[in-house]
Amino acid sequence: MERILFTDQPVLHPATLPGMRDRTITIGSVSKEYRMIGWRVGWIVGPRAIMADIGLVSLTNVVCQVGIGMSGAAAALTAIDDGVAAARATWRTRRDLILDELSDLPVVRPDGGWSLLIDTATLGLSPDKASRLAFKDGEIAATPMTGWGSPDRAGRYLRFVYANEPVDRLRGIRERLRKAWSV
Template sequence: MSGPEGGARTRPGRLSGIPGFDIDGVARAAEGDPDILRLENLDTDLRPPAAAVAATRAALESPAANSYLPFTGRADLRAAAARHVGRLAGQPYNPDRECVITAGGTEGLLNALLATVDPGDEVILTDPTYAGMLQRVRLAGAVPRLAPWVFDSAGGWRLDLDALTDCVAPRTRALFIMNPSMPSGGVLDADDWAAVAELCHHHDLWLIYNAAMERILYDGRPHLHPASLPGMRERTLTVGSVSKEYRMIGWRTGWVVGPAAALADVAKVGIYNVVTGVGIGQPGALAALTAADEADDVAASVGRWELRRDAVLEALSDYPVQPAGGGWSLLVDTRPLGLPARELSKRLLASARVAATPMDAWGGPDAEYQLRLVFSNEPVARLRTLGDRFARAL
């Protein structure tokens, strides 16, 4: 291995198999043309809660918001986040011992992994799944195992529970699940969660639950929280944030809630990772979580996103689009079109002014043929033009 003056060093092993992130490249190519449909990135044009914006403005003049302390997050925000998760899970949580504030949910995901798995341990994820989850498993030195979502044109996405069970091995340490799943929008039902809980109990596994979009559900699907199942409170680390349900992406404020012993380690990792949450973001997050109309605010946004999903499905009814049961995105299966997703992405941008990201790094071999369409950032009227745009590209 050559030294700093002799050329490049050997890459660290933890980076083996970790590709770059394509979204930035697609976004850069789409900049500056207002006609381009921006379907490449998980943004939304729906405004954050007014109370959150007002609280953030006030925080700019607050010395307390311009401080590292407290390292685990403001006490009032920890209390609000613990109540929020507790209400959805039907479980009480102690905000001082069972909640840590993080710089966005994504910091919480890595902190939770580092607090629960060792290098060489195996972590089970769904396929496809958010690349930020899949690659964080590798950054933690663990080995990802993938259980596929299967698409049935009659019933939509379903998790292959037999494959999920087959993924468990002697070194399996955790299940790492987002619900609704991203990018597919697949949603676990009660039977799925029961199977997850059974695996956790039988094999003594952690469940790291990415709850960033847990209430963004369509077609009347019920909200289900895995920590509500018998014996799962002590096995579940819930990672949430204000980014999606409250449309507060730029605040970079999230939380991890779970059993005290694990949260002590999550807090330790957090201090040596990012140190503390975003000071000026926390007052706005507190305002969003504690607003009197919090549930109505989230439900109103979900209703608007559902209309946008429906507009995409209607516009692309002649194409192999796979409906989402929740979340901000859905997938197009490009195999029936006779080309990989990366090629369709290029054609859509060049010929039809549609920015969409191929999912190569978001799962197993099938990911090469999955193109993600994010419908949360464009109005219905523009989404209705997708059919004509696809026809031009193809």
């Protein structure tokens, strides 16, 4: 997701730092940047000494790609205008709207991507309960981050994905959460 940044800062690749080229493994995919979710087409670049082992692991853990997935990825990667800049602008607009609307809540400000987190534990709600209430009373689908990391950290957060939500649907999200969570 290195091209889905809102900071206008250049991406710092660890492999470009002194002494790090032979110690860095880079994994990429068309799934996020190119909006090809579920296509599972990607790549791994790293030091020659470890790539043979990575290849063996990949053979037993990765399903072979269907032809349309590989052709679609090739088209995205070689397009003159791949649409990433336009998508990034759209996602930034959506992110900015949500941040504005939820400014009084404990939101983790994302500098890229197309989702954000709210620390629902700070509000006295478990992420599971916050998710259920948001869906039932606020008509908002959000994912508890339970199980996505250490329980003391990830277990505090609820994830909102705004990748495909139109701005008109995002407007009023604060009122819907106020109704659902009584905060």
